[in-house]
Structures are given as C-alpha cells and as structure tokens.
Amino acid sequence: MTYCVAISLDDGLVLTSDSRTNAGIDQVSTYSKMFTFETDPNRSLVLLSAGNLATTQYVAEQLKRDIRETQPRNLNTLSYLSDAADYVGEILSSRIRRHADNEASGFAPEATLILAGQIHGNPHQAFLIYPQGNHITTSQETPYLQIGESKYGKPVLDRFIRPHTSLADAATCALISMDSTMQSNVSVGPPIEVLIYRKDTFDVSKRYRFHAEHPYLIELRKAWGERLRQAFCEMPRFNEQ
Amino acid sequence: MTYCVAISLDDGLVLTSDSRTNAGIDQVSTYSKMFTFETDPNRSLVLLSAGNLATTQYVAEQLKRDIRETQPRNLNTLSYLSDAADYVGEILSSRIRRHADNEASGFAPEATLILAGQIHGNPHQAFLIYPQGNHITTSQETPYLQIGESKYGKPVLDRFIRPHTSLADAATCALISMDSTMQSNVSVGPPIEVLIYRKDTFDVSKRYRFHAEHPYLIELRKAWGERLRQAFCEMPRFNEQ
Numbered sequence: 001m002t003y004c005v006a007i008s009l010d011d012g013l014v015l016t017s018d019s020r021t022n023a024g025i026d027q028v029s030t031y032s033k034m035f036t037f038e039t040d041p042n043r044s045l046v047l048l049s050a051g052n053l054a055t056t057q058y059v060a061e062q063l064k065r066d067i068r069e070t071q072p073r074n075l076n077t078l079s080y081l082s083d084a085a086d087y088v089g090e091i092l093s094s095r096i097r098r099h100a101d102n103e104a105s106g107f108a109p110e111a112t113l114i115l116a117g118q119i120h121g122n123p124h125q126a127f128l129i130y131p132q133g134n135h136i137t138t139s140q141e142t143p144y145l146q147i148g149e150s151k152y153g154k155p156v157l158d159r160f161i162r163p164h165t166s167l168a169d170a171a172t173c174a175l176i177s178m179d180s181t182m183q184s185n186v187s188v189g190p191p192i193e194v195l196i197y198r199k200d201t202f203d204v205s206k207r208y209r210f211h212a213e214h215p216y217l218i219e220l221r222k223a224w225g226e227r228l229r230q231a232f233c234e235m236p237r238f239n240e241q
Numbered sequence: 242m243t244y245c246v247a248i249s250l251d252d253g254l255v256l257t258s259d260s261r262t263n264a265g266i267d268q269v270s271t272y273s274k275m276f277t278f279e280t281d282p283n284r285s286l287v288l289l290s291a292g293n294l295a296t297t298q299y300v301a302e303q304l305k306r307d308i309r310e311t312q313p314r315n316l317n318t319l320s321y322l323s324d325a326a327d328y329v330g331e332i333l334s335s336r337i338r339r340h341a342d343n344e345a346s347g348f349a350p351e352a353t354l355i356l357a358g359q360i361h362g363n364p365h366q367a368f369l370i371y372p373q374g375n376h377i378t379t380s381q382e383t384p385y386l387q388i389g390e391s392k393y394g395k396p397v398l399d400r401f402i403r404p405h406t407s408l409a410d411a412a413t414c415a416l417i418s419m420d421s422t423m424q425s426n427v428s429v430g431p432p433i434e435v436l437i438y439r440k441d442t443f444d445v446s447k448r449y450r451f452h453a454e455h456p457y458l459i460e461l462r463k464a465w466g467e468r469l470r471q472a473f474c475e476m477p478r479f480n481e482q
Binding site: 154155159167168169171173176180183184196219220223227228229230231234235236239 | 255289392393395396397400401408409410412413414416417420421424425435437447457460464465466468469470471472473475476477478479481
C-alpha cells in the first residue's frame with residue numbers, strides 16, 4: 001500500500017509520499033514514490049505514485065526516456081499541465097492494458113498517479129491520474145488529492161486545509177495526515193518525503209526526507225497525541241440520565 | 242454503507258450504529274441496524290448489522306422466529322455467546338450462499354454482523370461475524386469491533402479506548418468516531434443509536450437515539466472541531482529552513 005497527498009494552495013504546492021512497498025505481507029521494501037524530472041527552467045513537474053511497482057517504475061522510466069530521446073511529445077514539450085496529465089495517463093493505461101489477460105488470476109497491474117507542478121505562463125496545478133488514464137484536478141473546496149490508503153488521513157485534511165493555508169501549515173497538516181495513516185496501516189511507512197513548491201519559482205529542490213526517528217516527526221506525533229487526549233478529556237460527556 | 246462499533250470494556254458494552262441504508266445513490270432510506278431480542282431474564286443479546294439489507298433483515302427475523310417457535314437451537318437455549326455467534330453465523334452464511342449464482346452480475350448479498358451481550362454465568366462479550374459465518378472477538382489490546390465504513394472512525398478509538406475506559410467515556414468516544422465517519426462518508430447517517438449495557442445487569446433498555454439535530458450531537462461536534470483546530474494551531478510548525 002501507499003499514501004500520497006498533493007495539496008494545491010494559493011502559494012504553491014505541498015507534496016507528500018510514504019516509501020513502503022510490499023508484494024505480499026512478507027516482501028516489504030523501501031522505494032521512493034516521488035519523482036522529479038529534468039525539465040527546462042520554465043517548468044517544474046513532480047510525479048507521485050501508488051499501486052503496482054512494476055507499472056509505476058515503467059511509467060517514470062518512460063517519461064524520462066521520452067525526454068532524453070527528445071520525442072516530439074514529452075514532459076518538456078507540452079504547453080499545459082492537463083496535456084501532460086493526458087500524456088502520462090496514456091502511458092499508464094496502455095501499460096496496464098498489456099496485462100488485461102492476466103487479471104483473472106488476481107494479479108493487479110493497476111497504479112494511480114499524481115502529476116503536480118507548474119509550466120511557465122500557467123498556474124501551478126495538481127492532477128490525479130486514474131489507471132484508465134483520465135484525470136481530475138483540485139477545486140477551491142477540495143484543494144487536495146490523495147492516492148493509496150486515503151481514508152485514515154482524510155479527516156485532518158478536510159478540517160485544516162483551505163486554499164489560503166500557508167505552505168508550512170499545509171506541510172505540517174500533511175505530516176499529521178501521513179502519521180495518522182502510518183499508525184493505522186502498517187503497509188504505509190517511512191521515510192516520508194515532503195516537497196514544497198512555491199509558485200512561480202520553478203524550483204523543486206525543497207525536498208525533505210523524514211525517517212522513522214526524525215526528531216520533528218516524533219515531536220509532532222507526540223504533541224498531536226497529547227493535544228488530542230486533552231481535547232477528548234474536555235469533551236461534554238455522554239449523559240446516561 | 243453503514244458504520245457500527247461495539248466496545249467491550251471492564252464495566253460492560255457500548256454499542257453504536259448509524260441508520261442509513263442505500264441501494265444505489267438515489268435510493269436512500271432509514272433503517273435501524275441495532276436489534277435486541279426477547280431473551281430470558283438471564284441473558285441480554287444485541288445484534289448490529291452492516292451489508293445487504295435483505296440479508297440482515299432475514300437473519301434478524303429468523304433469529305426471532307426460532308425463539309418464538311422454541312426451536313431446540315435458538316438465542317435462548319445456547320449456553321455460550323460464542324455458540325450463539327456460531328448459530329447466527331450459520332444462518333447468515335447459508336442465506337448468502339443461496340445467491341452464489343447471482344454474484345457475477347455485481348449483486349452483493351454479503352452482510353457482516355456483530356453479536357454482543359451476556360449470558361448468565363459468563364462474562365459479557367462481543368463477536369464480529371463474517372459473511373462466511375466465522376467470528377472474532379475483542380482483546381485487551383483491541384477492545385472494540387467495527388463493521389461497515391470503519392476507517393475514518395478508527396484512529397479516535399485507537400487513541401482513547403482501553404479496557405478500563407468508563408462506559409460514559411466510551412460512549413462519548415463512539416459518538417466522535419461516528420461523527421467523523423458521517424463527515425467523510427455521506428452513506429453513513431443519523432439517527433445514531435447508542436446502547437449502553439452495564440455488566441451483570443441483563444438490562445438492554447439504556448438505548449439512546451440521536452437524530453441529526455440532537456443538541457448533544459451538535460455540541461459534541463462543535464466542541465471537538467474547535468479543540469482540534471486549537472490543537473493544530475499549537476503544533477510545532479514544519480520548518481522550511
């Protein structure tokens with residue numbers, strides 16, 4: 001399993017991903033699920049991935065290869081982020097369809113992706129790309145996208161993320177959301193990666209990596225747990241009459 | 242969808258269920274998912290249900306009919322709650338198997354149940370009964386069982402429910418868990434039912450019903466939201482360096 005979140009704010013983007021991959025319960029390994037690309041200085045694109053590792057590795061590799069081979073259609077040539085999402089979606093869905101005959105056996109080649117970033121002259125955006133290749137973006141009311149194990153970490157995003165939320169606040173919230181998910185699902189695990197993209201900078205170098213014992217992650221987990229316990233103690237009590 | 246929780250504590254049981262049923266998004270209705278039975282004064286049994294409404298109505302009706310017809314095997318004759326869970330599981334799984342031929346069409350007759358209560362001479366207990374008829378009970382480490390849409394409401398149970406938690410505290414926590422679930426999944430909805438069973442009383446009359454605008458439910462939701470916002474404001478902030 002996996003958990004990734006992309007938050008699209010007035011000030012830019014906050015992207016978060018875990019790094020645990022498993023093929024069965026006894027085959028667990030660590031892979032980054034956050035990919036950046038050598039794009040030109042006028043664009044910054046980041047891919048987050050959930051699902052079948054063979055599929056997502058293939059897509060990331062193919063995207064890089066198309067850039068290197070300067071194919072007419074690659075992440076550097078498309079003028080709009082939604083066109084780039086279409087292009088990524090085509091690579092993804094055609095790779096999945098190759099395995100259509102094997103699916104009866106329980107084999108699941110599906111993957112879901114998030115493509116986020118900015119192309120000069122356009123606003124920053126995030127797209128969730130489904131295994132079928134179609135995609136959705138965020139809205140004012142729902143300024144975030146999740147892939148993978150999304151339910152445990154959703155309530156905290158719904159409560160605190162608004163378009164005007166600051167990048168630092170959103171990163172804090174994304175880490176709380178990620179930590180709640182790790183507590184409830186052992187197939188989501190560290191290191192946690194966070195990438196903060198400030199709009200119009202075309203700079204994706206603000207990338208942070210939190211291993212399991214990172215002091216900030218531990219401090220945040222402890223503080224959140226304590227405050228929640230306090231909050232629960234202060235709740236109006238159920239009255240049995 | 243549905244959300245039900247059974248919490249088994251040192252002092253007794255706290256059972257909670259929502260009341261929304263839907264067959265497709267345009268056919269939504271209200272049905273209680275909490276059933277009590279006319280058992281003898283030495284036993285108290287409660288059933289919570291999630292899944293196909295036709296299946297769960299059949300099971301509840303069959304359990305009542307077996308009591309009324311004084312069948313040799315009914316909820317009043319079995320000496321152990323685990324035997325009662327076996328008996329309920331047999332009725333459930335055989336009803337589901339009747340439809341085995343239709344499942345290819347996407348029709349889902351499955352249901353999952355919780356049987357909770359106490360039989361004189363034995364401790365109070367709760368069992369989660371799977372569509373296959375097998376069942377699990379709680380443990381010291383996991384003193385609760387959930388059926389239906391369980392993920393949104395699980396973190397709060399994990400944080401605050403311990404075997405020594407009081408019945409009133411557990412009922413408060415169950416309502417927060419239920420409210421979090423209702424916020425995130427529209428197919429879980431009021432009225433919310435809560436039944437508090439104090440051990441060795443053999444009294445299941447402490448049953449409460451909270452409609453959407455119930456003052457306590459609104460007060461609890463508001464207080465929890467405010468305290469969480471406060472907590473979030475006090476979190477150590479992500480440092481971009």
